[in-house]
Amino acid sequence: MAEILVLDDVLDATVLVGKILKKKGHVVHTFTEEDEAIAFVRTHPIDLAILDLNLKKMTGIEVLAALKQIRPTTRSLILTGYPTVETAREAISLGVDEYCVKPIDRTDLEEKVAKALASQLKD
Amino acid sequence: MSPSKPPCILVVDDDLDMLAFLAKMLTRKGGYEVAVARCAEEALDKVQTEPPAAILTDIKMPGMSGLAFLQRMRTLDPAVTTVLMTGHGTIEMAVQALKDGAYDFVEKPFDNERILYALDRAVERTRLMRENARLQDQLSEQEYVCGFVGRSRRLQQTLELLHRVARSNVTVLIQGESGTGKELAAKALHRLSQRGNRPMITVNCPALPEHILESELFGYRRGAFTGADRDKTGLFVEADGSTILLDEIADIPVSVQTKLLRVLQEKEVQPLGQNRTFGVDVRVIASTNQDLEAKIRRGEFREDLFYRLKVMTVTMPSLAAIASDIPLLAQHFLDRYSCEYGRGHLEFSTEALQSLIQHNWPGNVRELQNTINRSVLLCGHSVIEPADLWDEADPLPELAATADFPDNMAAASFEQLSYQKAKNTLLHRFNAAYLSQALRSSSGNVTAAARACGMERQAFQRLLRRHNIDSRSFRDG
Numbered sequence: 001m002a003e004i005l006v007l008d009d010v011l012d013a014t015v016l017v018g019k020i021l022k023k024k025g026h027v028v029h030t031f032t033e034e035d036e037a038i039a040f041v042r043t044h045p046i047d048l049a050i051l052d053l054n055l056k057k058m059t060g061i062e063v064l065a066a067l068k069q070i071r072p073t074t075r076s077l078i079l080t081g082y083p084t085v086e087t088a089r090e091a092i093s094l095g096v097d098e099y100c101v102k103p104i105d106r107t108d109l110e111e112k113v114a115k116a117l118a119s120q121l122k123d
Numbered sequence: 124m125s126p127s128k129p130p131c132i133l134v135v136d137d138d139l140d141m142l143a144f145l146a147k148m149l150t151r152k153g154g155y156e157v158a159v160a161r162c163a164e165e166a167l168d169k170v171q172t173e174p175p176a177a178i179l180t181d182i183k184m185p186g187m188s189g190l191a192f193l194q195r196m197r198t199l200d201p202a203v204t205t206v207l208m209t210g211h212g213t214i215e216m217a218v219q220a221l222k223d224g225a226y227d228f229v230e231k232p233f234d235n236e237r238i239l240y241a242l243d244r245a246v247e248r249t250r251l252m253r254e255n256a257r258l259q260d261q262l263s264e265q266e267y268v269c270g271f272v273g274r275s276r277r278l279q280q281t282l283e284l285l286h287r288v289a290r291s292n293v294t295v296l297i298q299g300e301s302g303t304g305k306e307l308a309a310k311a312l313h314r315l316s317q318r319g320n321r322p323m324i325t326v327n328c329p330a331l332p333e334h335i336l337e338s339e340l341f342g343y344r345r346g347a348f349t350g351a352d353r354d355k356t357g358l359f360v361e362a363d364g365s366t367i368l369l370d371e372i373a374d375i376p377v378s379v380q381t382k383l384l385r386v387l388q389e390k391e392v393q394p395l396g397q398n399r400t401f402g403v404d405v406r407v408i409a410s411t412n413q414d415l416e417a418k419i420r421r422g423e424f425r426e427d428l429f430y431r432l433k434v435m436t437v438t439m440p441s442l443a444a445i446a447s448d449i450p451l452l453a454q455h456f457l458d459r460y461s462c463e464y465g466r467g468h469l470e471f472s473t474e475a476l477q478s479l480i481q482h483n484w485p486g487n488v489r490e491l492q493n494t495i496n497r498s499v500l501l502c503g504h505s506v507i508e509p510a511d512l513w514d515e516a517d518p519l520p521e522l523a524a525t526a527d528f529p530d531n532m533a534a535a536s537f538e539q540l541s542y543q544k545a546k547n548t549l550l551h552r553f554n555a556a557y558l559s560q561a562l563r564s565s566s567g568n569v570t571a572a573a574r575a576c577g578m579e580r581q582a583f584q585r586l587l588r589r590h591n592i593d594s595r596s597f598r599d600g
Contacts, residue, residue, distance in 0.1 A: 083214040085228050092221040099218045 002047035006030045007037045009055050034058045038066050053080035061090050075116040130176035130246045131156040135166040137184045153239050163187035177245035182209040197224050202252035204245040270307050272455045273448035277440045289315035296432045297410040299439030302489030305410040313366040321365035324358050329374035337379050347396025359392045366406045373413040380425045387431045442484040449480050456495035471507045478509045554590050567597035
């Protein structure tokens, strides 16, 4: 069981991902506002962050950078409907575990989350 | 890489037009030298002959793909930085490539600035990686030249002195107890001097009888004495332009001392039976573990020679004087021998390390080295315990009496075997002897025997099975 943060500007998207992960026994914190998500992480260490790229004020890359600065060992996953090589490159250089493209099917998501969390144990 | 020569980029693509375009663009706009390859296999060949500063490769190619090529390069030469390009890239592919260690990923069609920017940074990365590797090499080289392990002040002072003395041509007398590294110090002096690239001549003085020592050192003319059927060049002449180490100089006879004095004073040698003398340019290093001044008082060593030799004296510290270096030295020898014997990862238990530090080492570093060597050979588990280190505290000496113990199976029975076979044979015999002895002492009680050996019962039983030992046969009655 892990503490997972889900950030997407579309509420339904966070609910959907949250449902899938809760069924796996994780504690899920969903956000649609990036500043709220960042503030939450400051006071509440999480194991994994799942981030959308196109947010309201910031980009997912900027949020990722902020999260890594707060707690560098936090695992992370980018989940976007508008993938580009540029953002993939930036995300990887920031240490993202996976860069996934929407729509993602359920088992795929579960697998990638499990893999990211497993690599956390190795550190 | 000289500044005058531009860095070389290797471009790999199966599309000839693309290759031509990139070669032209990188040469004109980037000022690079460009090598091209039409497939990954050809690129691998080129990389071997001339390692490029960076590689720009397509992903989709007939034969080996760009991704596979990237993987090969990472193992072949991790310093070379690779940038991937593709016309039909998917995000998954890009993510995979970047995770696999590609430095950058550019999509066709691309603008020239983007590619040049990526390559500039890639070349810079390669340069830094190579610079780093070179400096690392230099560091280990330096350590190797000296060959000394240790951080204690006393040792560092000695090493500093060696460094300072090395560059001059003065005669050096190295004193120190046996096993403190006198020969190592002499080698370091030689290597660090301008004479370092020529071989150093070492003469082990007490190993040679008086008249042979003399003819070895100074040479002789044909007919100088019975049996001298041809001219012989002496070691001093052989060492011309280099260094000669007179090991254990305290043991040379007085007659040879006189001749030696002449070499040191006049820088010339006179072979036996020869009227002429030869000028030689030899640096003399002498070593001894004896008290030369006491020998002078007893009339066994020439005082004038002593003063000629001790122009510069370096005293090697005993292990007791550098006791703080014992853990470092022990670890060094442990690494070395476990690597040499293919033992994988071995470590000392805290108690073992403690007992090494507390031990009295009359034989100094060499004794420590031999102790570790033996424990690596004989230790059956991955942690070295005090019992593995010492003969005395261990039932091993008793075992030595039994016919199977390693001592008496030295050279003779091993010469014909491969290393692996010899090691296995020895280990098997050792295990059989050791385990049997343990079981005898416990009258076949496995739990008690395991405890006495400092092992878990299960591990002990595993060993018994492996070496076909039946604990029941040791039970009384």
